[in-house]
Amino acid sequence: MLKTCAGLHVVAQTPFRADGAVDFDSIDTLSAFYYRHGAQGLLVLGVSGEAQMLTPDEAVAVAARFVAASGDRRIVAGVSSPSLAVLESVTRDVMSEGADGVMICPPGHVRTDEEIIGYFGAVFDRIGDVPVVLQDFPAASGVKMSVPLIGRLLERFPAIEVIKEEDFPSPPKIGRLRAEMPRPVRILTGNNGMYLPQELERGADGPMAGFSYPEMLSGVYDLMQRDDRAGAHDLFNRYLPLLRYEAQGKWGIAIRKEMMRRRGALDCAILRQPAPALGEADLAELDFLVGRMDLPD
Amino acid sequence: MLKTCAGLHVVAQTPFRADGAVDFDSIDTLSAFYYRHGAQGLLVLGVSGEAQMLTPDEAVAVAARFVAASGDRRIVAGVSSPSLAVLESVTRDVMSEGADGVMICPPGHVRTDEEIIGYFGAVFDRIGDVPVVLQDFPAASGVKMSVPLIGRLLERFPAIEVIKEEDFPSPPKIGRLRAEMPRPVRILTGNNGMYLPQELERGADGPMAGFSYPEMLSGVYDLMQRDDRAGAHDLFNRYLPLLRYEAQGKWGIAIRKEMMRRRGALDCAILRQPAPALGEADLAELDFLVGRMDLPD
């Protein structure tokens, strides 16, 4: 099922209540919001989903609730961990809760091509043939994977069905991946969608990113599918001021959650602490920015 | 003179010929281009000026040529180096060539507040009271400087006259700097100008960034000065698709140089090797992007 994925897969937020507890009810409204705006599936427990703020038990419960709300869409769960034991147990649990696959990024101490291949060997020894999204995200992980190395990983590990490509710059790397991979593989993109039109033009199969207006991400993909390149760029450019504004790390996630709260997607915009909180100046800045953009809702 | 700087200070490219030699003649056309489009001064020998590809002797010669072409504008030279001996000798040489000051970012091995203060103590012991731009750019340097630490540096080292603020996210940090600094200091911004309107609204004194359309950077600054905030945002947003496209690290610099070549600012778009080179797919992508933007020239 992952093997044929295409289109928008949203990197989902994790909603919290004001007291810091996971807000499971908001997972349902959030899911409905994502699907209403074109998501074909979700990546849950990602970095911008604050996965690192959850215990393993909470992480599995969050994934389970997203699965329950998914209907027939795909749910991929991020399970990267410096601990293989945690990776293995969370993978087993989210798969038994009904996830369609897991996303894995190697931990920072794994460095050479030989070590990276050895790491995935150890991973697949433990998790078996669970479908895997390979995340290539050196800015967050510290691990650089060259195009030839990714090719070797694909040859050796058939369970890798998707590459989430967010190395930098992404457009030429996606071009090389499309030209040099030894077998068919889906490529989804990340980096907050900041280079989405170019990434799709280079051969990506869809965005796997978060944005408070997911209809832009799915809309750009659809227009590109219909060969309306100009329309895709126009739609993208219209939202770019806010897209760029949300692309400011964890502080940008606070912005995104606030925007999604305003749109009714979740109840409470708070991030689990410690985390940035928006002050008056931040909210006023956001108001002005958004006020000029003539956005839907 | 640095003490009162405001407005656009362009992070200048270093032009090379096809054989890799520094193209000194293009420094003159490039300077004219920057000043024609609103630059009040230049930051030469920055990271995106490929300073790390020059020998110290070449670096000084490049700075000298920019000074010769500067008329009465300010020239600040980047002198950061893992070697204090090199920092000292390049500083002495560029100042005697007529630079107005130097920009310094601490090297990556300098980590704690105590070490950072000690590092600048050693720097100023060597270079004396040369006017300094303190560069706060952790994504490139690996050195994080908190707002209280920057305040302590300002208290202790009166030669620091400007902060180039490009930590991430920059708007709230600039807000805090404006509120908490112990003495007046100029704040210029970086990060490829990607957050310029917000940074100016938070109190920055101007952009210190590179872009192939510097008239946008100076124009946004001027509109903000005239309190035309809406106009500033409109101008910024119009160029944002290209601004974002150039904000892709060293590959983005290749794009920027190609755009500047097309505009007649320099003769040859090549970066000193080893460096990314643009292929057909890259140029076609750029053509399409720019073609839709209705840009001047």
Place this chain on the structure above:
Amino acid sequence: MLKTCAGLHVVAQTPFRADGAVDFDSIDTLSAFYYRHGAQGLLVLGVSGEAQMLTPDEAVAVAARFVAASGDRRIVAGVSSPSLAVLESVTRDVMSEGADGVMICPPGHVRTDEEIIGYFGAVFDRIGDVPVVLQDFPAASGVKMSVPLIGRLLERFPAIEVIKEEDFPSPPKIGRLRAEMPRPVRILTGNNGMYLPQELERGADGPMAGFSYPEMLSGVYDLMQRDDRAGAHDLFNRYLPLLRYEAQGKWGIAIRKEMMRRRGALDCAILRQPAPALGEADLAELDFLVGRMDLPD
């Protein structure tokens, strides 16, 4: 109770069976071995205890078994985690199992003095007044803490009762800590005990390290207590060839476990996979080294 700790606190290994499961029975023999050779307490779930290879549930079970075998000795549990939620839940669980305190090292993304103070503020908001060993170990954590910063942490957080000092070089840093701390605090040392005589001479209260001959670590401490400095150095130097040989990262842990297996302290020398395994050449090298050392047992 931590407040008055002194003498040897062994960084305990975690024993595994050949199939990779935790070998709980060997925890009992291992504990007896440590206490028989002079340990006043243990640090369990440390880096060289392979804590990163355990799930949170396994970690708590391991700590509980060490507590059960501890009699009236101190058990400190390492709870450092990139996830505050995991840190909080493991801390709660190991304390309710009877641990005497926890050891915390800030995660690598926490960098400036301000961030480090903020991090511990968030930690203590969650865990309350649990006694804490502050681990200063930049080679492993990536976080540098200056002496003045450690002083500020002690002032602000009374629950910090011990510093595990393993910055590099440790002797002058321990000297500064002894001179500059704002309140009494115990200092234990690490770095595989490689600088133990010097660290004790500078004012450390004992080793918190691992070695297959813990009687050397406790013996050096005892001799120093009795002002027999020459005797302490002689004892240390006698074991130094092996001490140094075990000080080779995770591969050194494999050596240490093999030595401890030979001494009957645990059943199986294996590390949880993936991990280095010793080959014939390694074992022959170890045999020759140890054969020349005239060691007890």
Place this chain on the structure above:
Amino acid sequence: MLKTCAGLHVVAQTPFRADGAVDFDSIDTLSAFYYRHGAQGLLVLGVSGEAQMLTPDEAVAVAARFVAASGDRRIVAGVSSPSLAVLESVTRDVMSEGADGVMICPPGHVRTDEEIIGYFGAVFDRIGDVPVVLQDFPAASGVKMSVPLIGRLLERFPAIEVIKEEDFPSPPKIGRLRAEMPRPVRILTGNNGMYLPQELERGADGPMAGFSYPEMLSGVYDLMQRDDRAGAHDLFNRYLPLLRYEAQGKWGIAIRKEMMRRRGALDCAILRQPAPALGEADLAELDFLVGRMDLPD
């Protein structure tokens, strides 16, 4: 000539005068000291030779003086630099001053196997067929090179004649290098000589390290050559307390220079500032340590 190197190659200190100037006269006494104690050659301008504190011009002058004092011994100059332009110009200059080769370690931003191969391609395009020592030192450089990658570098770049192996743990890696390299290559070792007997047993051709008693390093090598393994270990162990004490980073270099000043090898023990300086407690500690060791001179 590098191709057949064997035995001790000392990582040379750079002597400074109290005012911070290079002490060229002491280069002569230092050279005589190294050769008198068994050095077959020197590595000058290494990290522990404070190369990063020199300007490129000073570096070349230092190398030239060492060459002048070398008689028929080999001089290898460290030329690693984040700047390829500096690497190229220093290489050209030290070779024309008479050096036998240069040592190169890739800079930290070069990460994947593909990037490392590309980096050396760019290096050799610039420097031609200058004999090269490849330095494998991830703890200092941040660059990890696997054994298969080093094999590929040897296949592709015939000018690499020596590997300076100081990855960690070194003994098993040297064993693998000896077994897996595609062509003959010399292997010298580093890491302050801390694992010298084991490294020689695994097939290394000699130490390339610094120590205030170089006669121990050459002596261990000679005893191993004569198959007196026990004698080699005894000699090594006798010096180990001091060897370990000098293995404390830049602070250890201050110790080493002080010891070498006491032995008459150089005039002034100072490091170029900013650098650690030894205080009374440090010197007393050193006196006691050395006093118990019954050393020559």
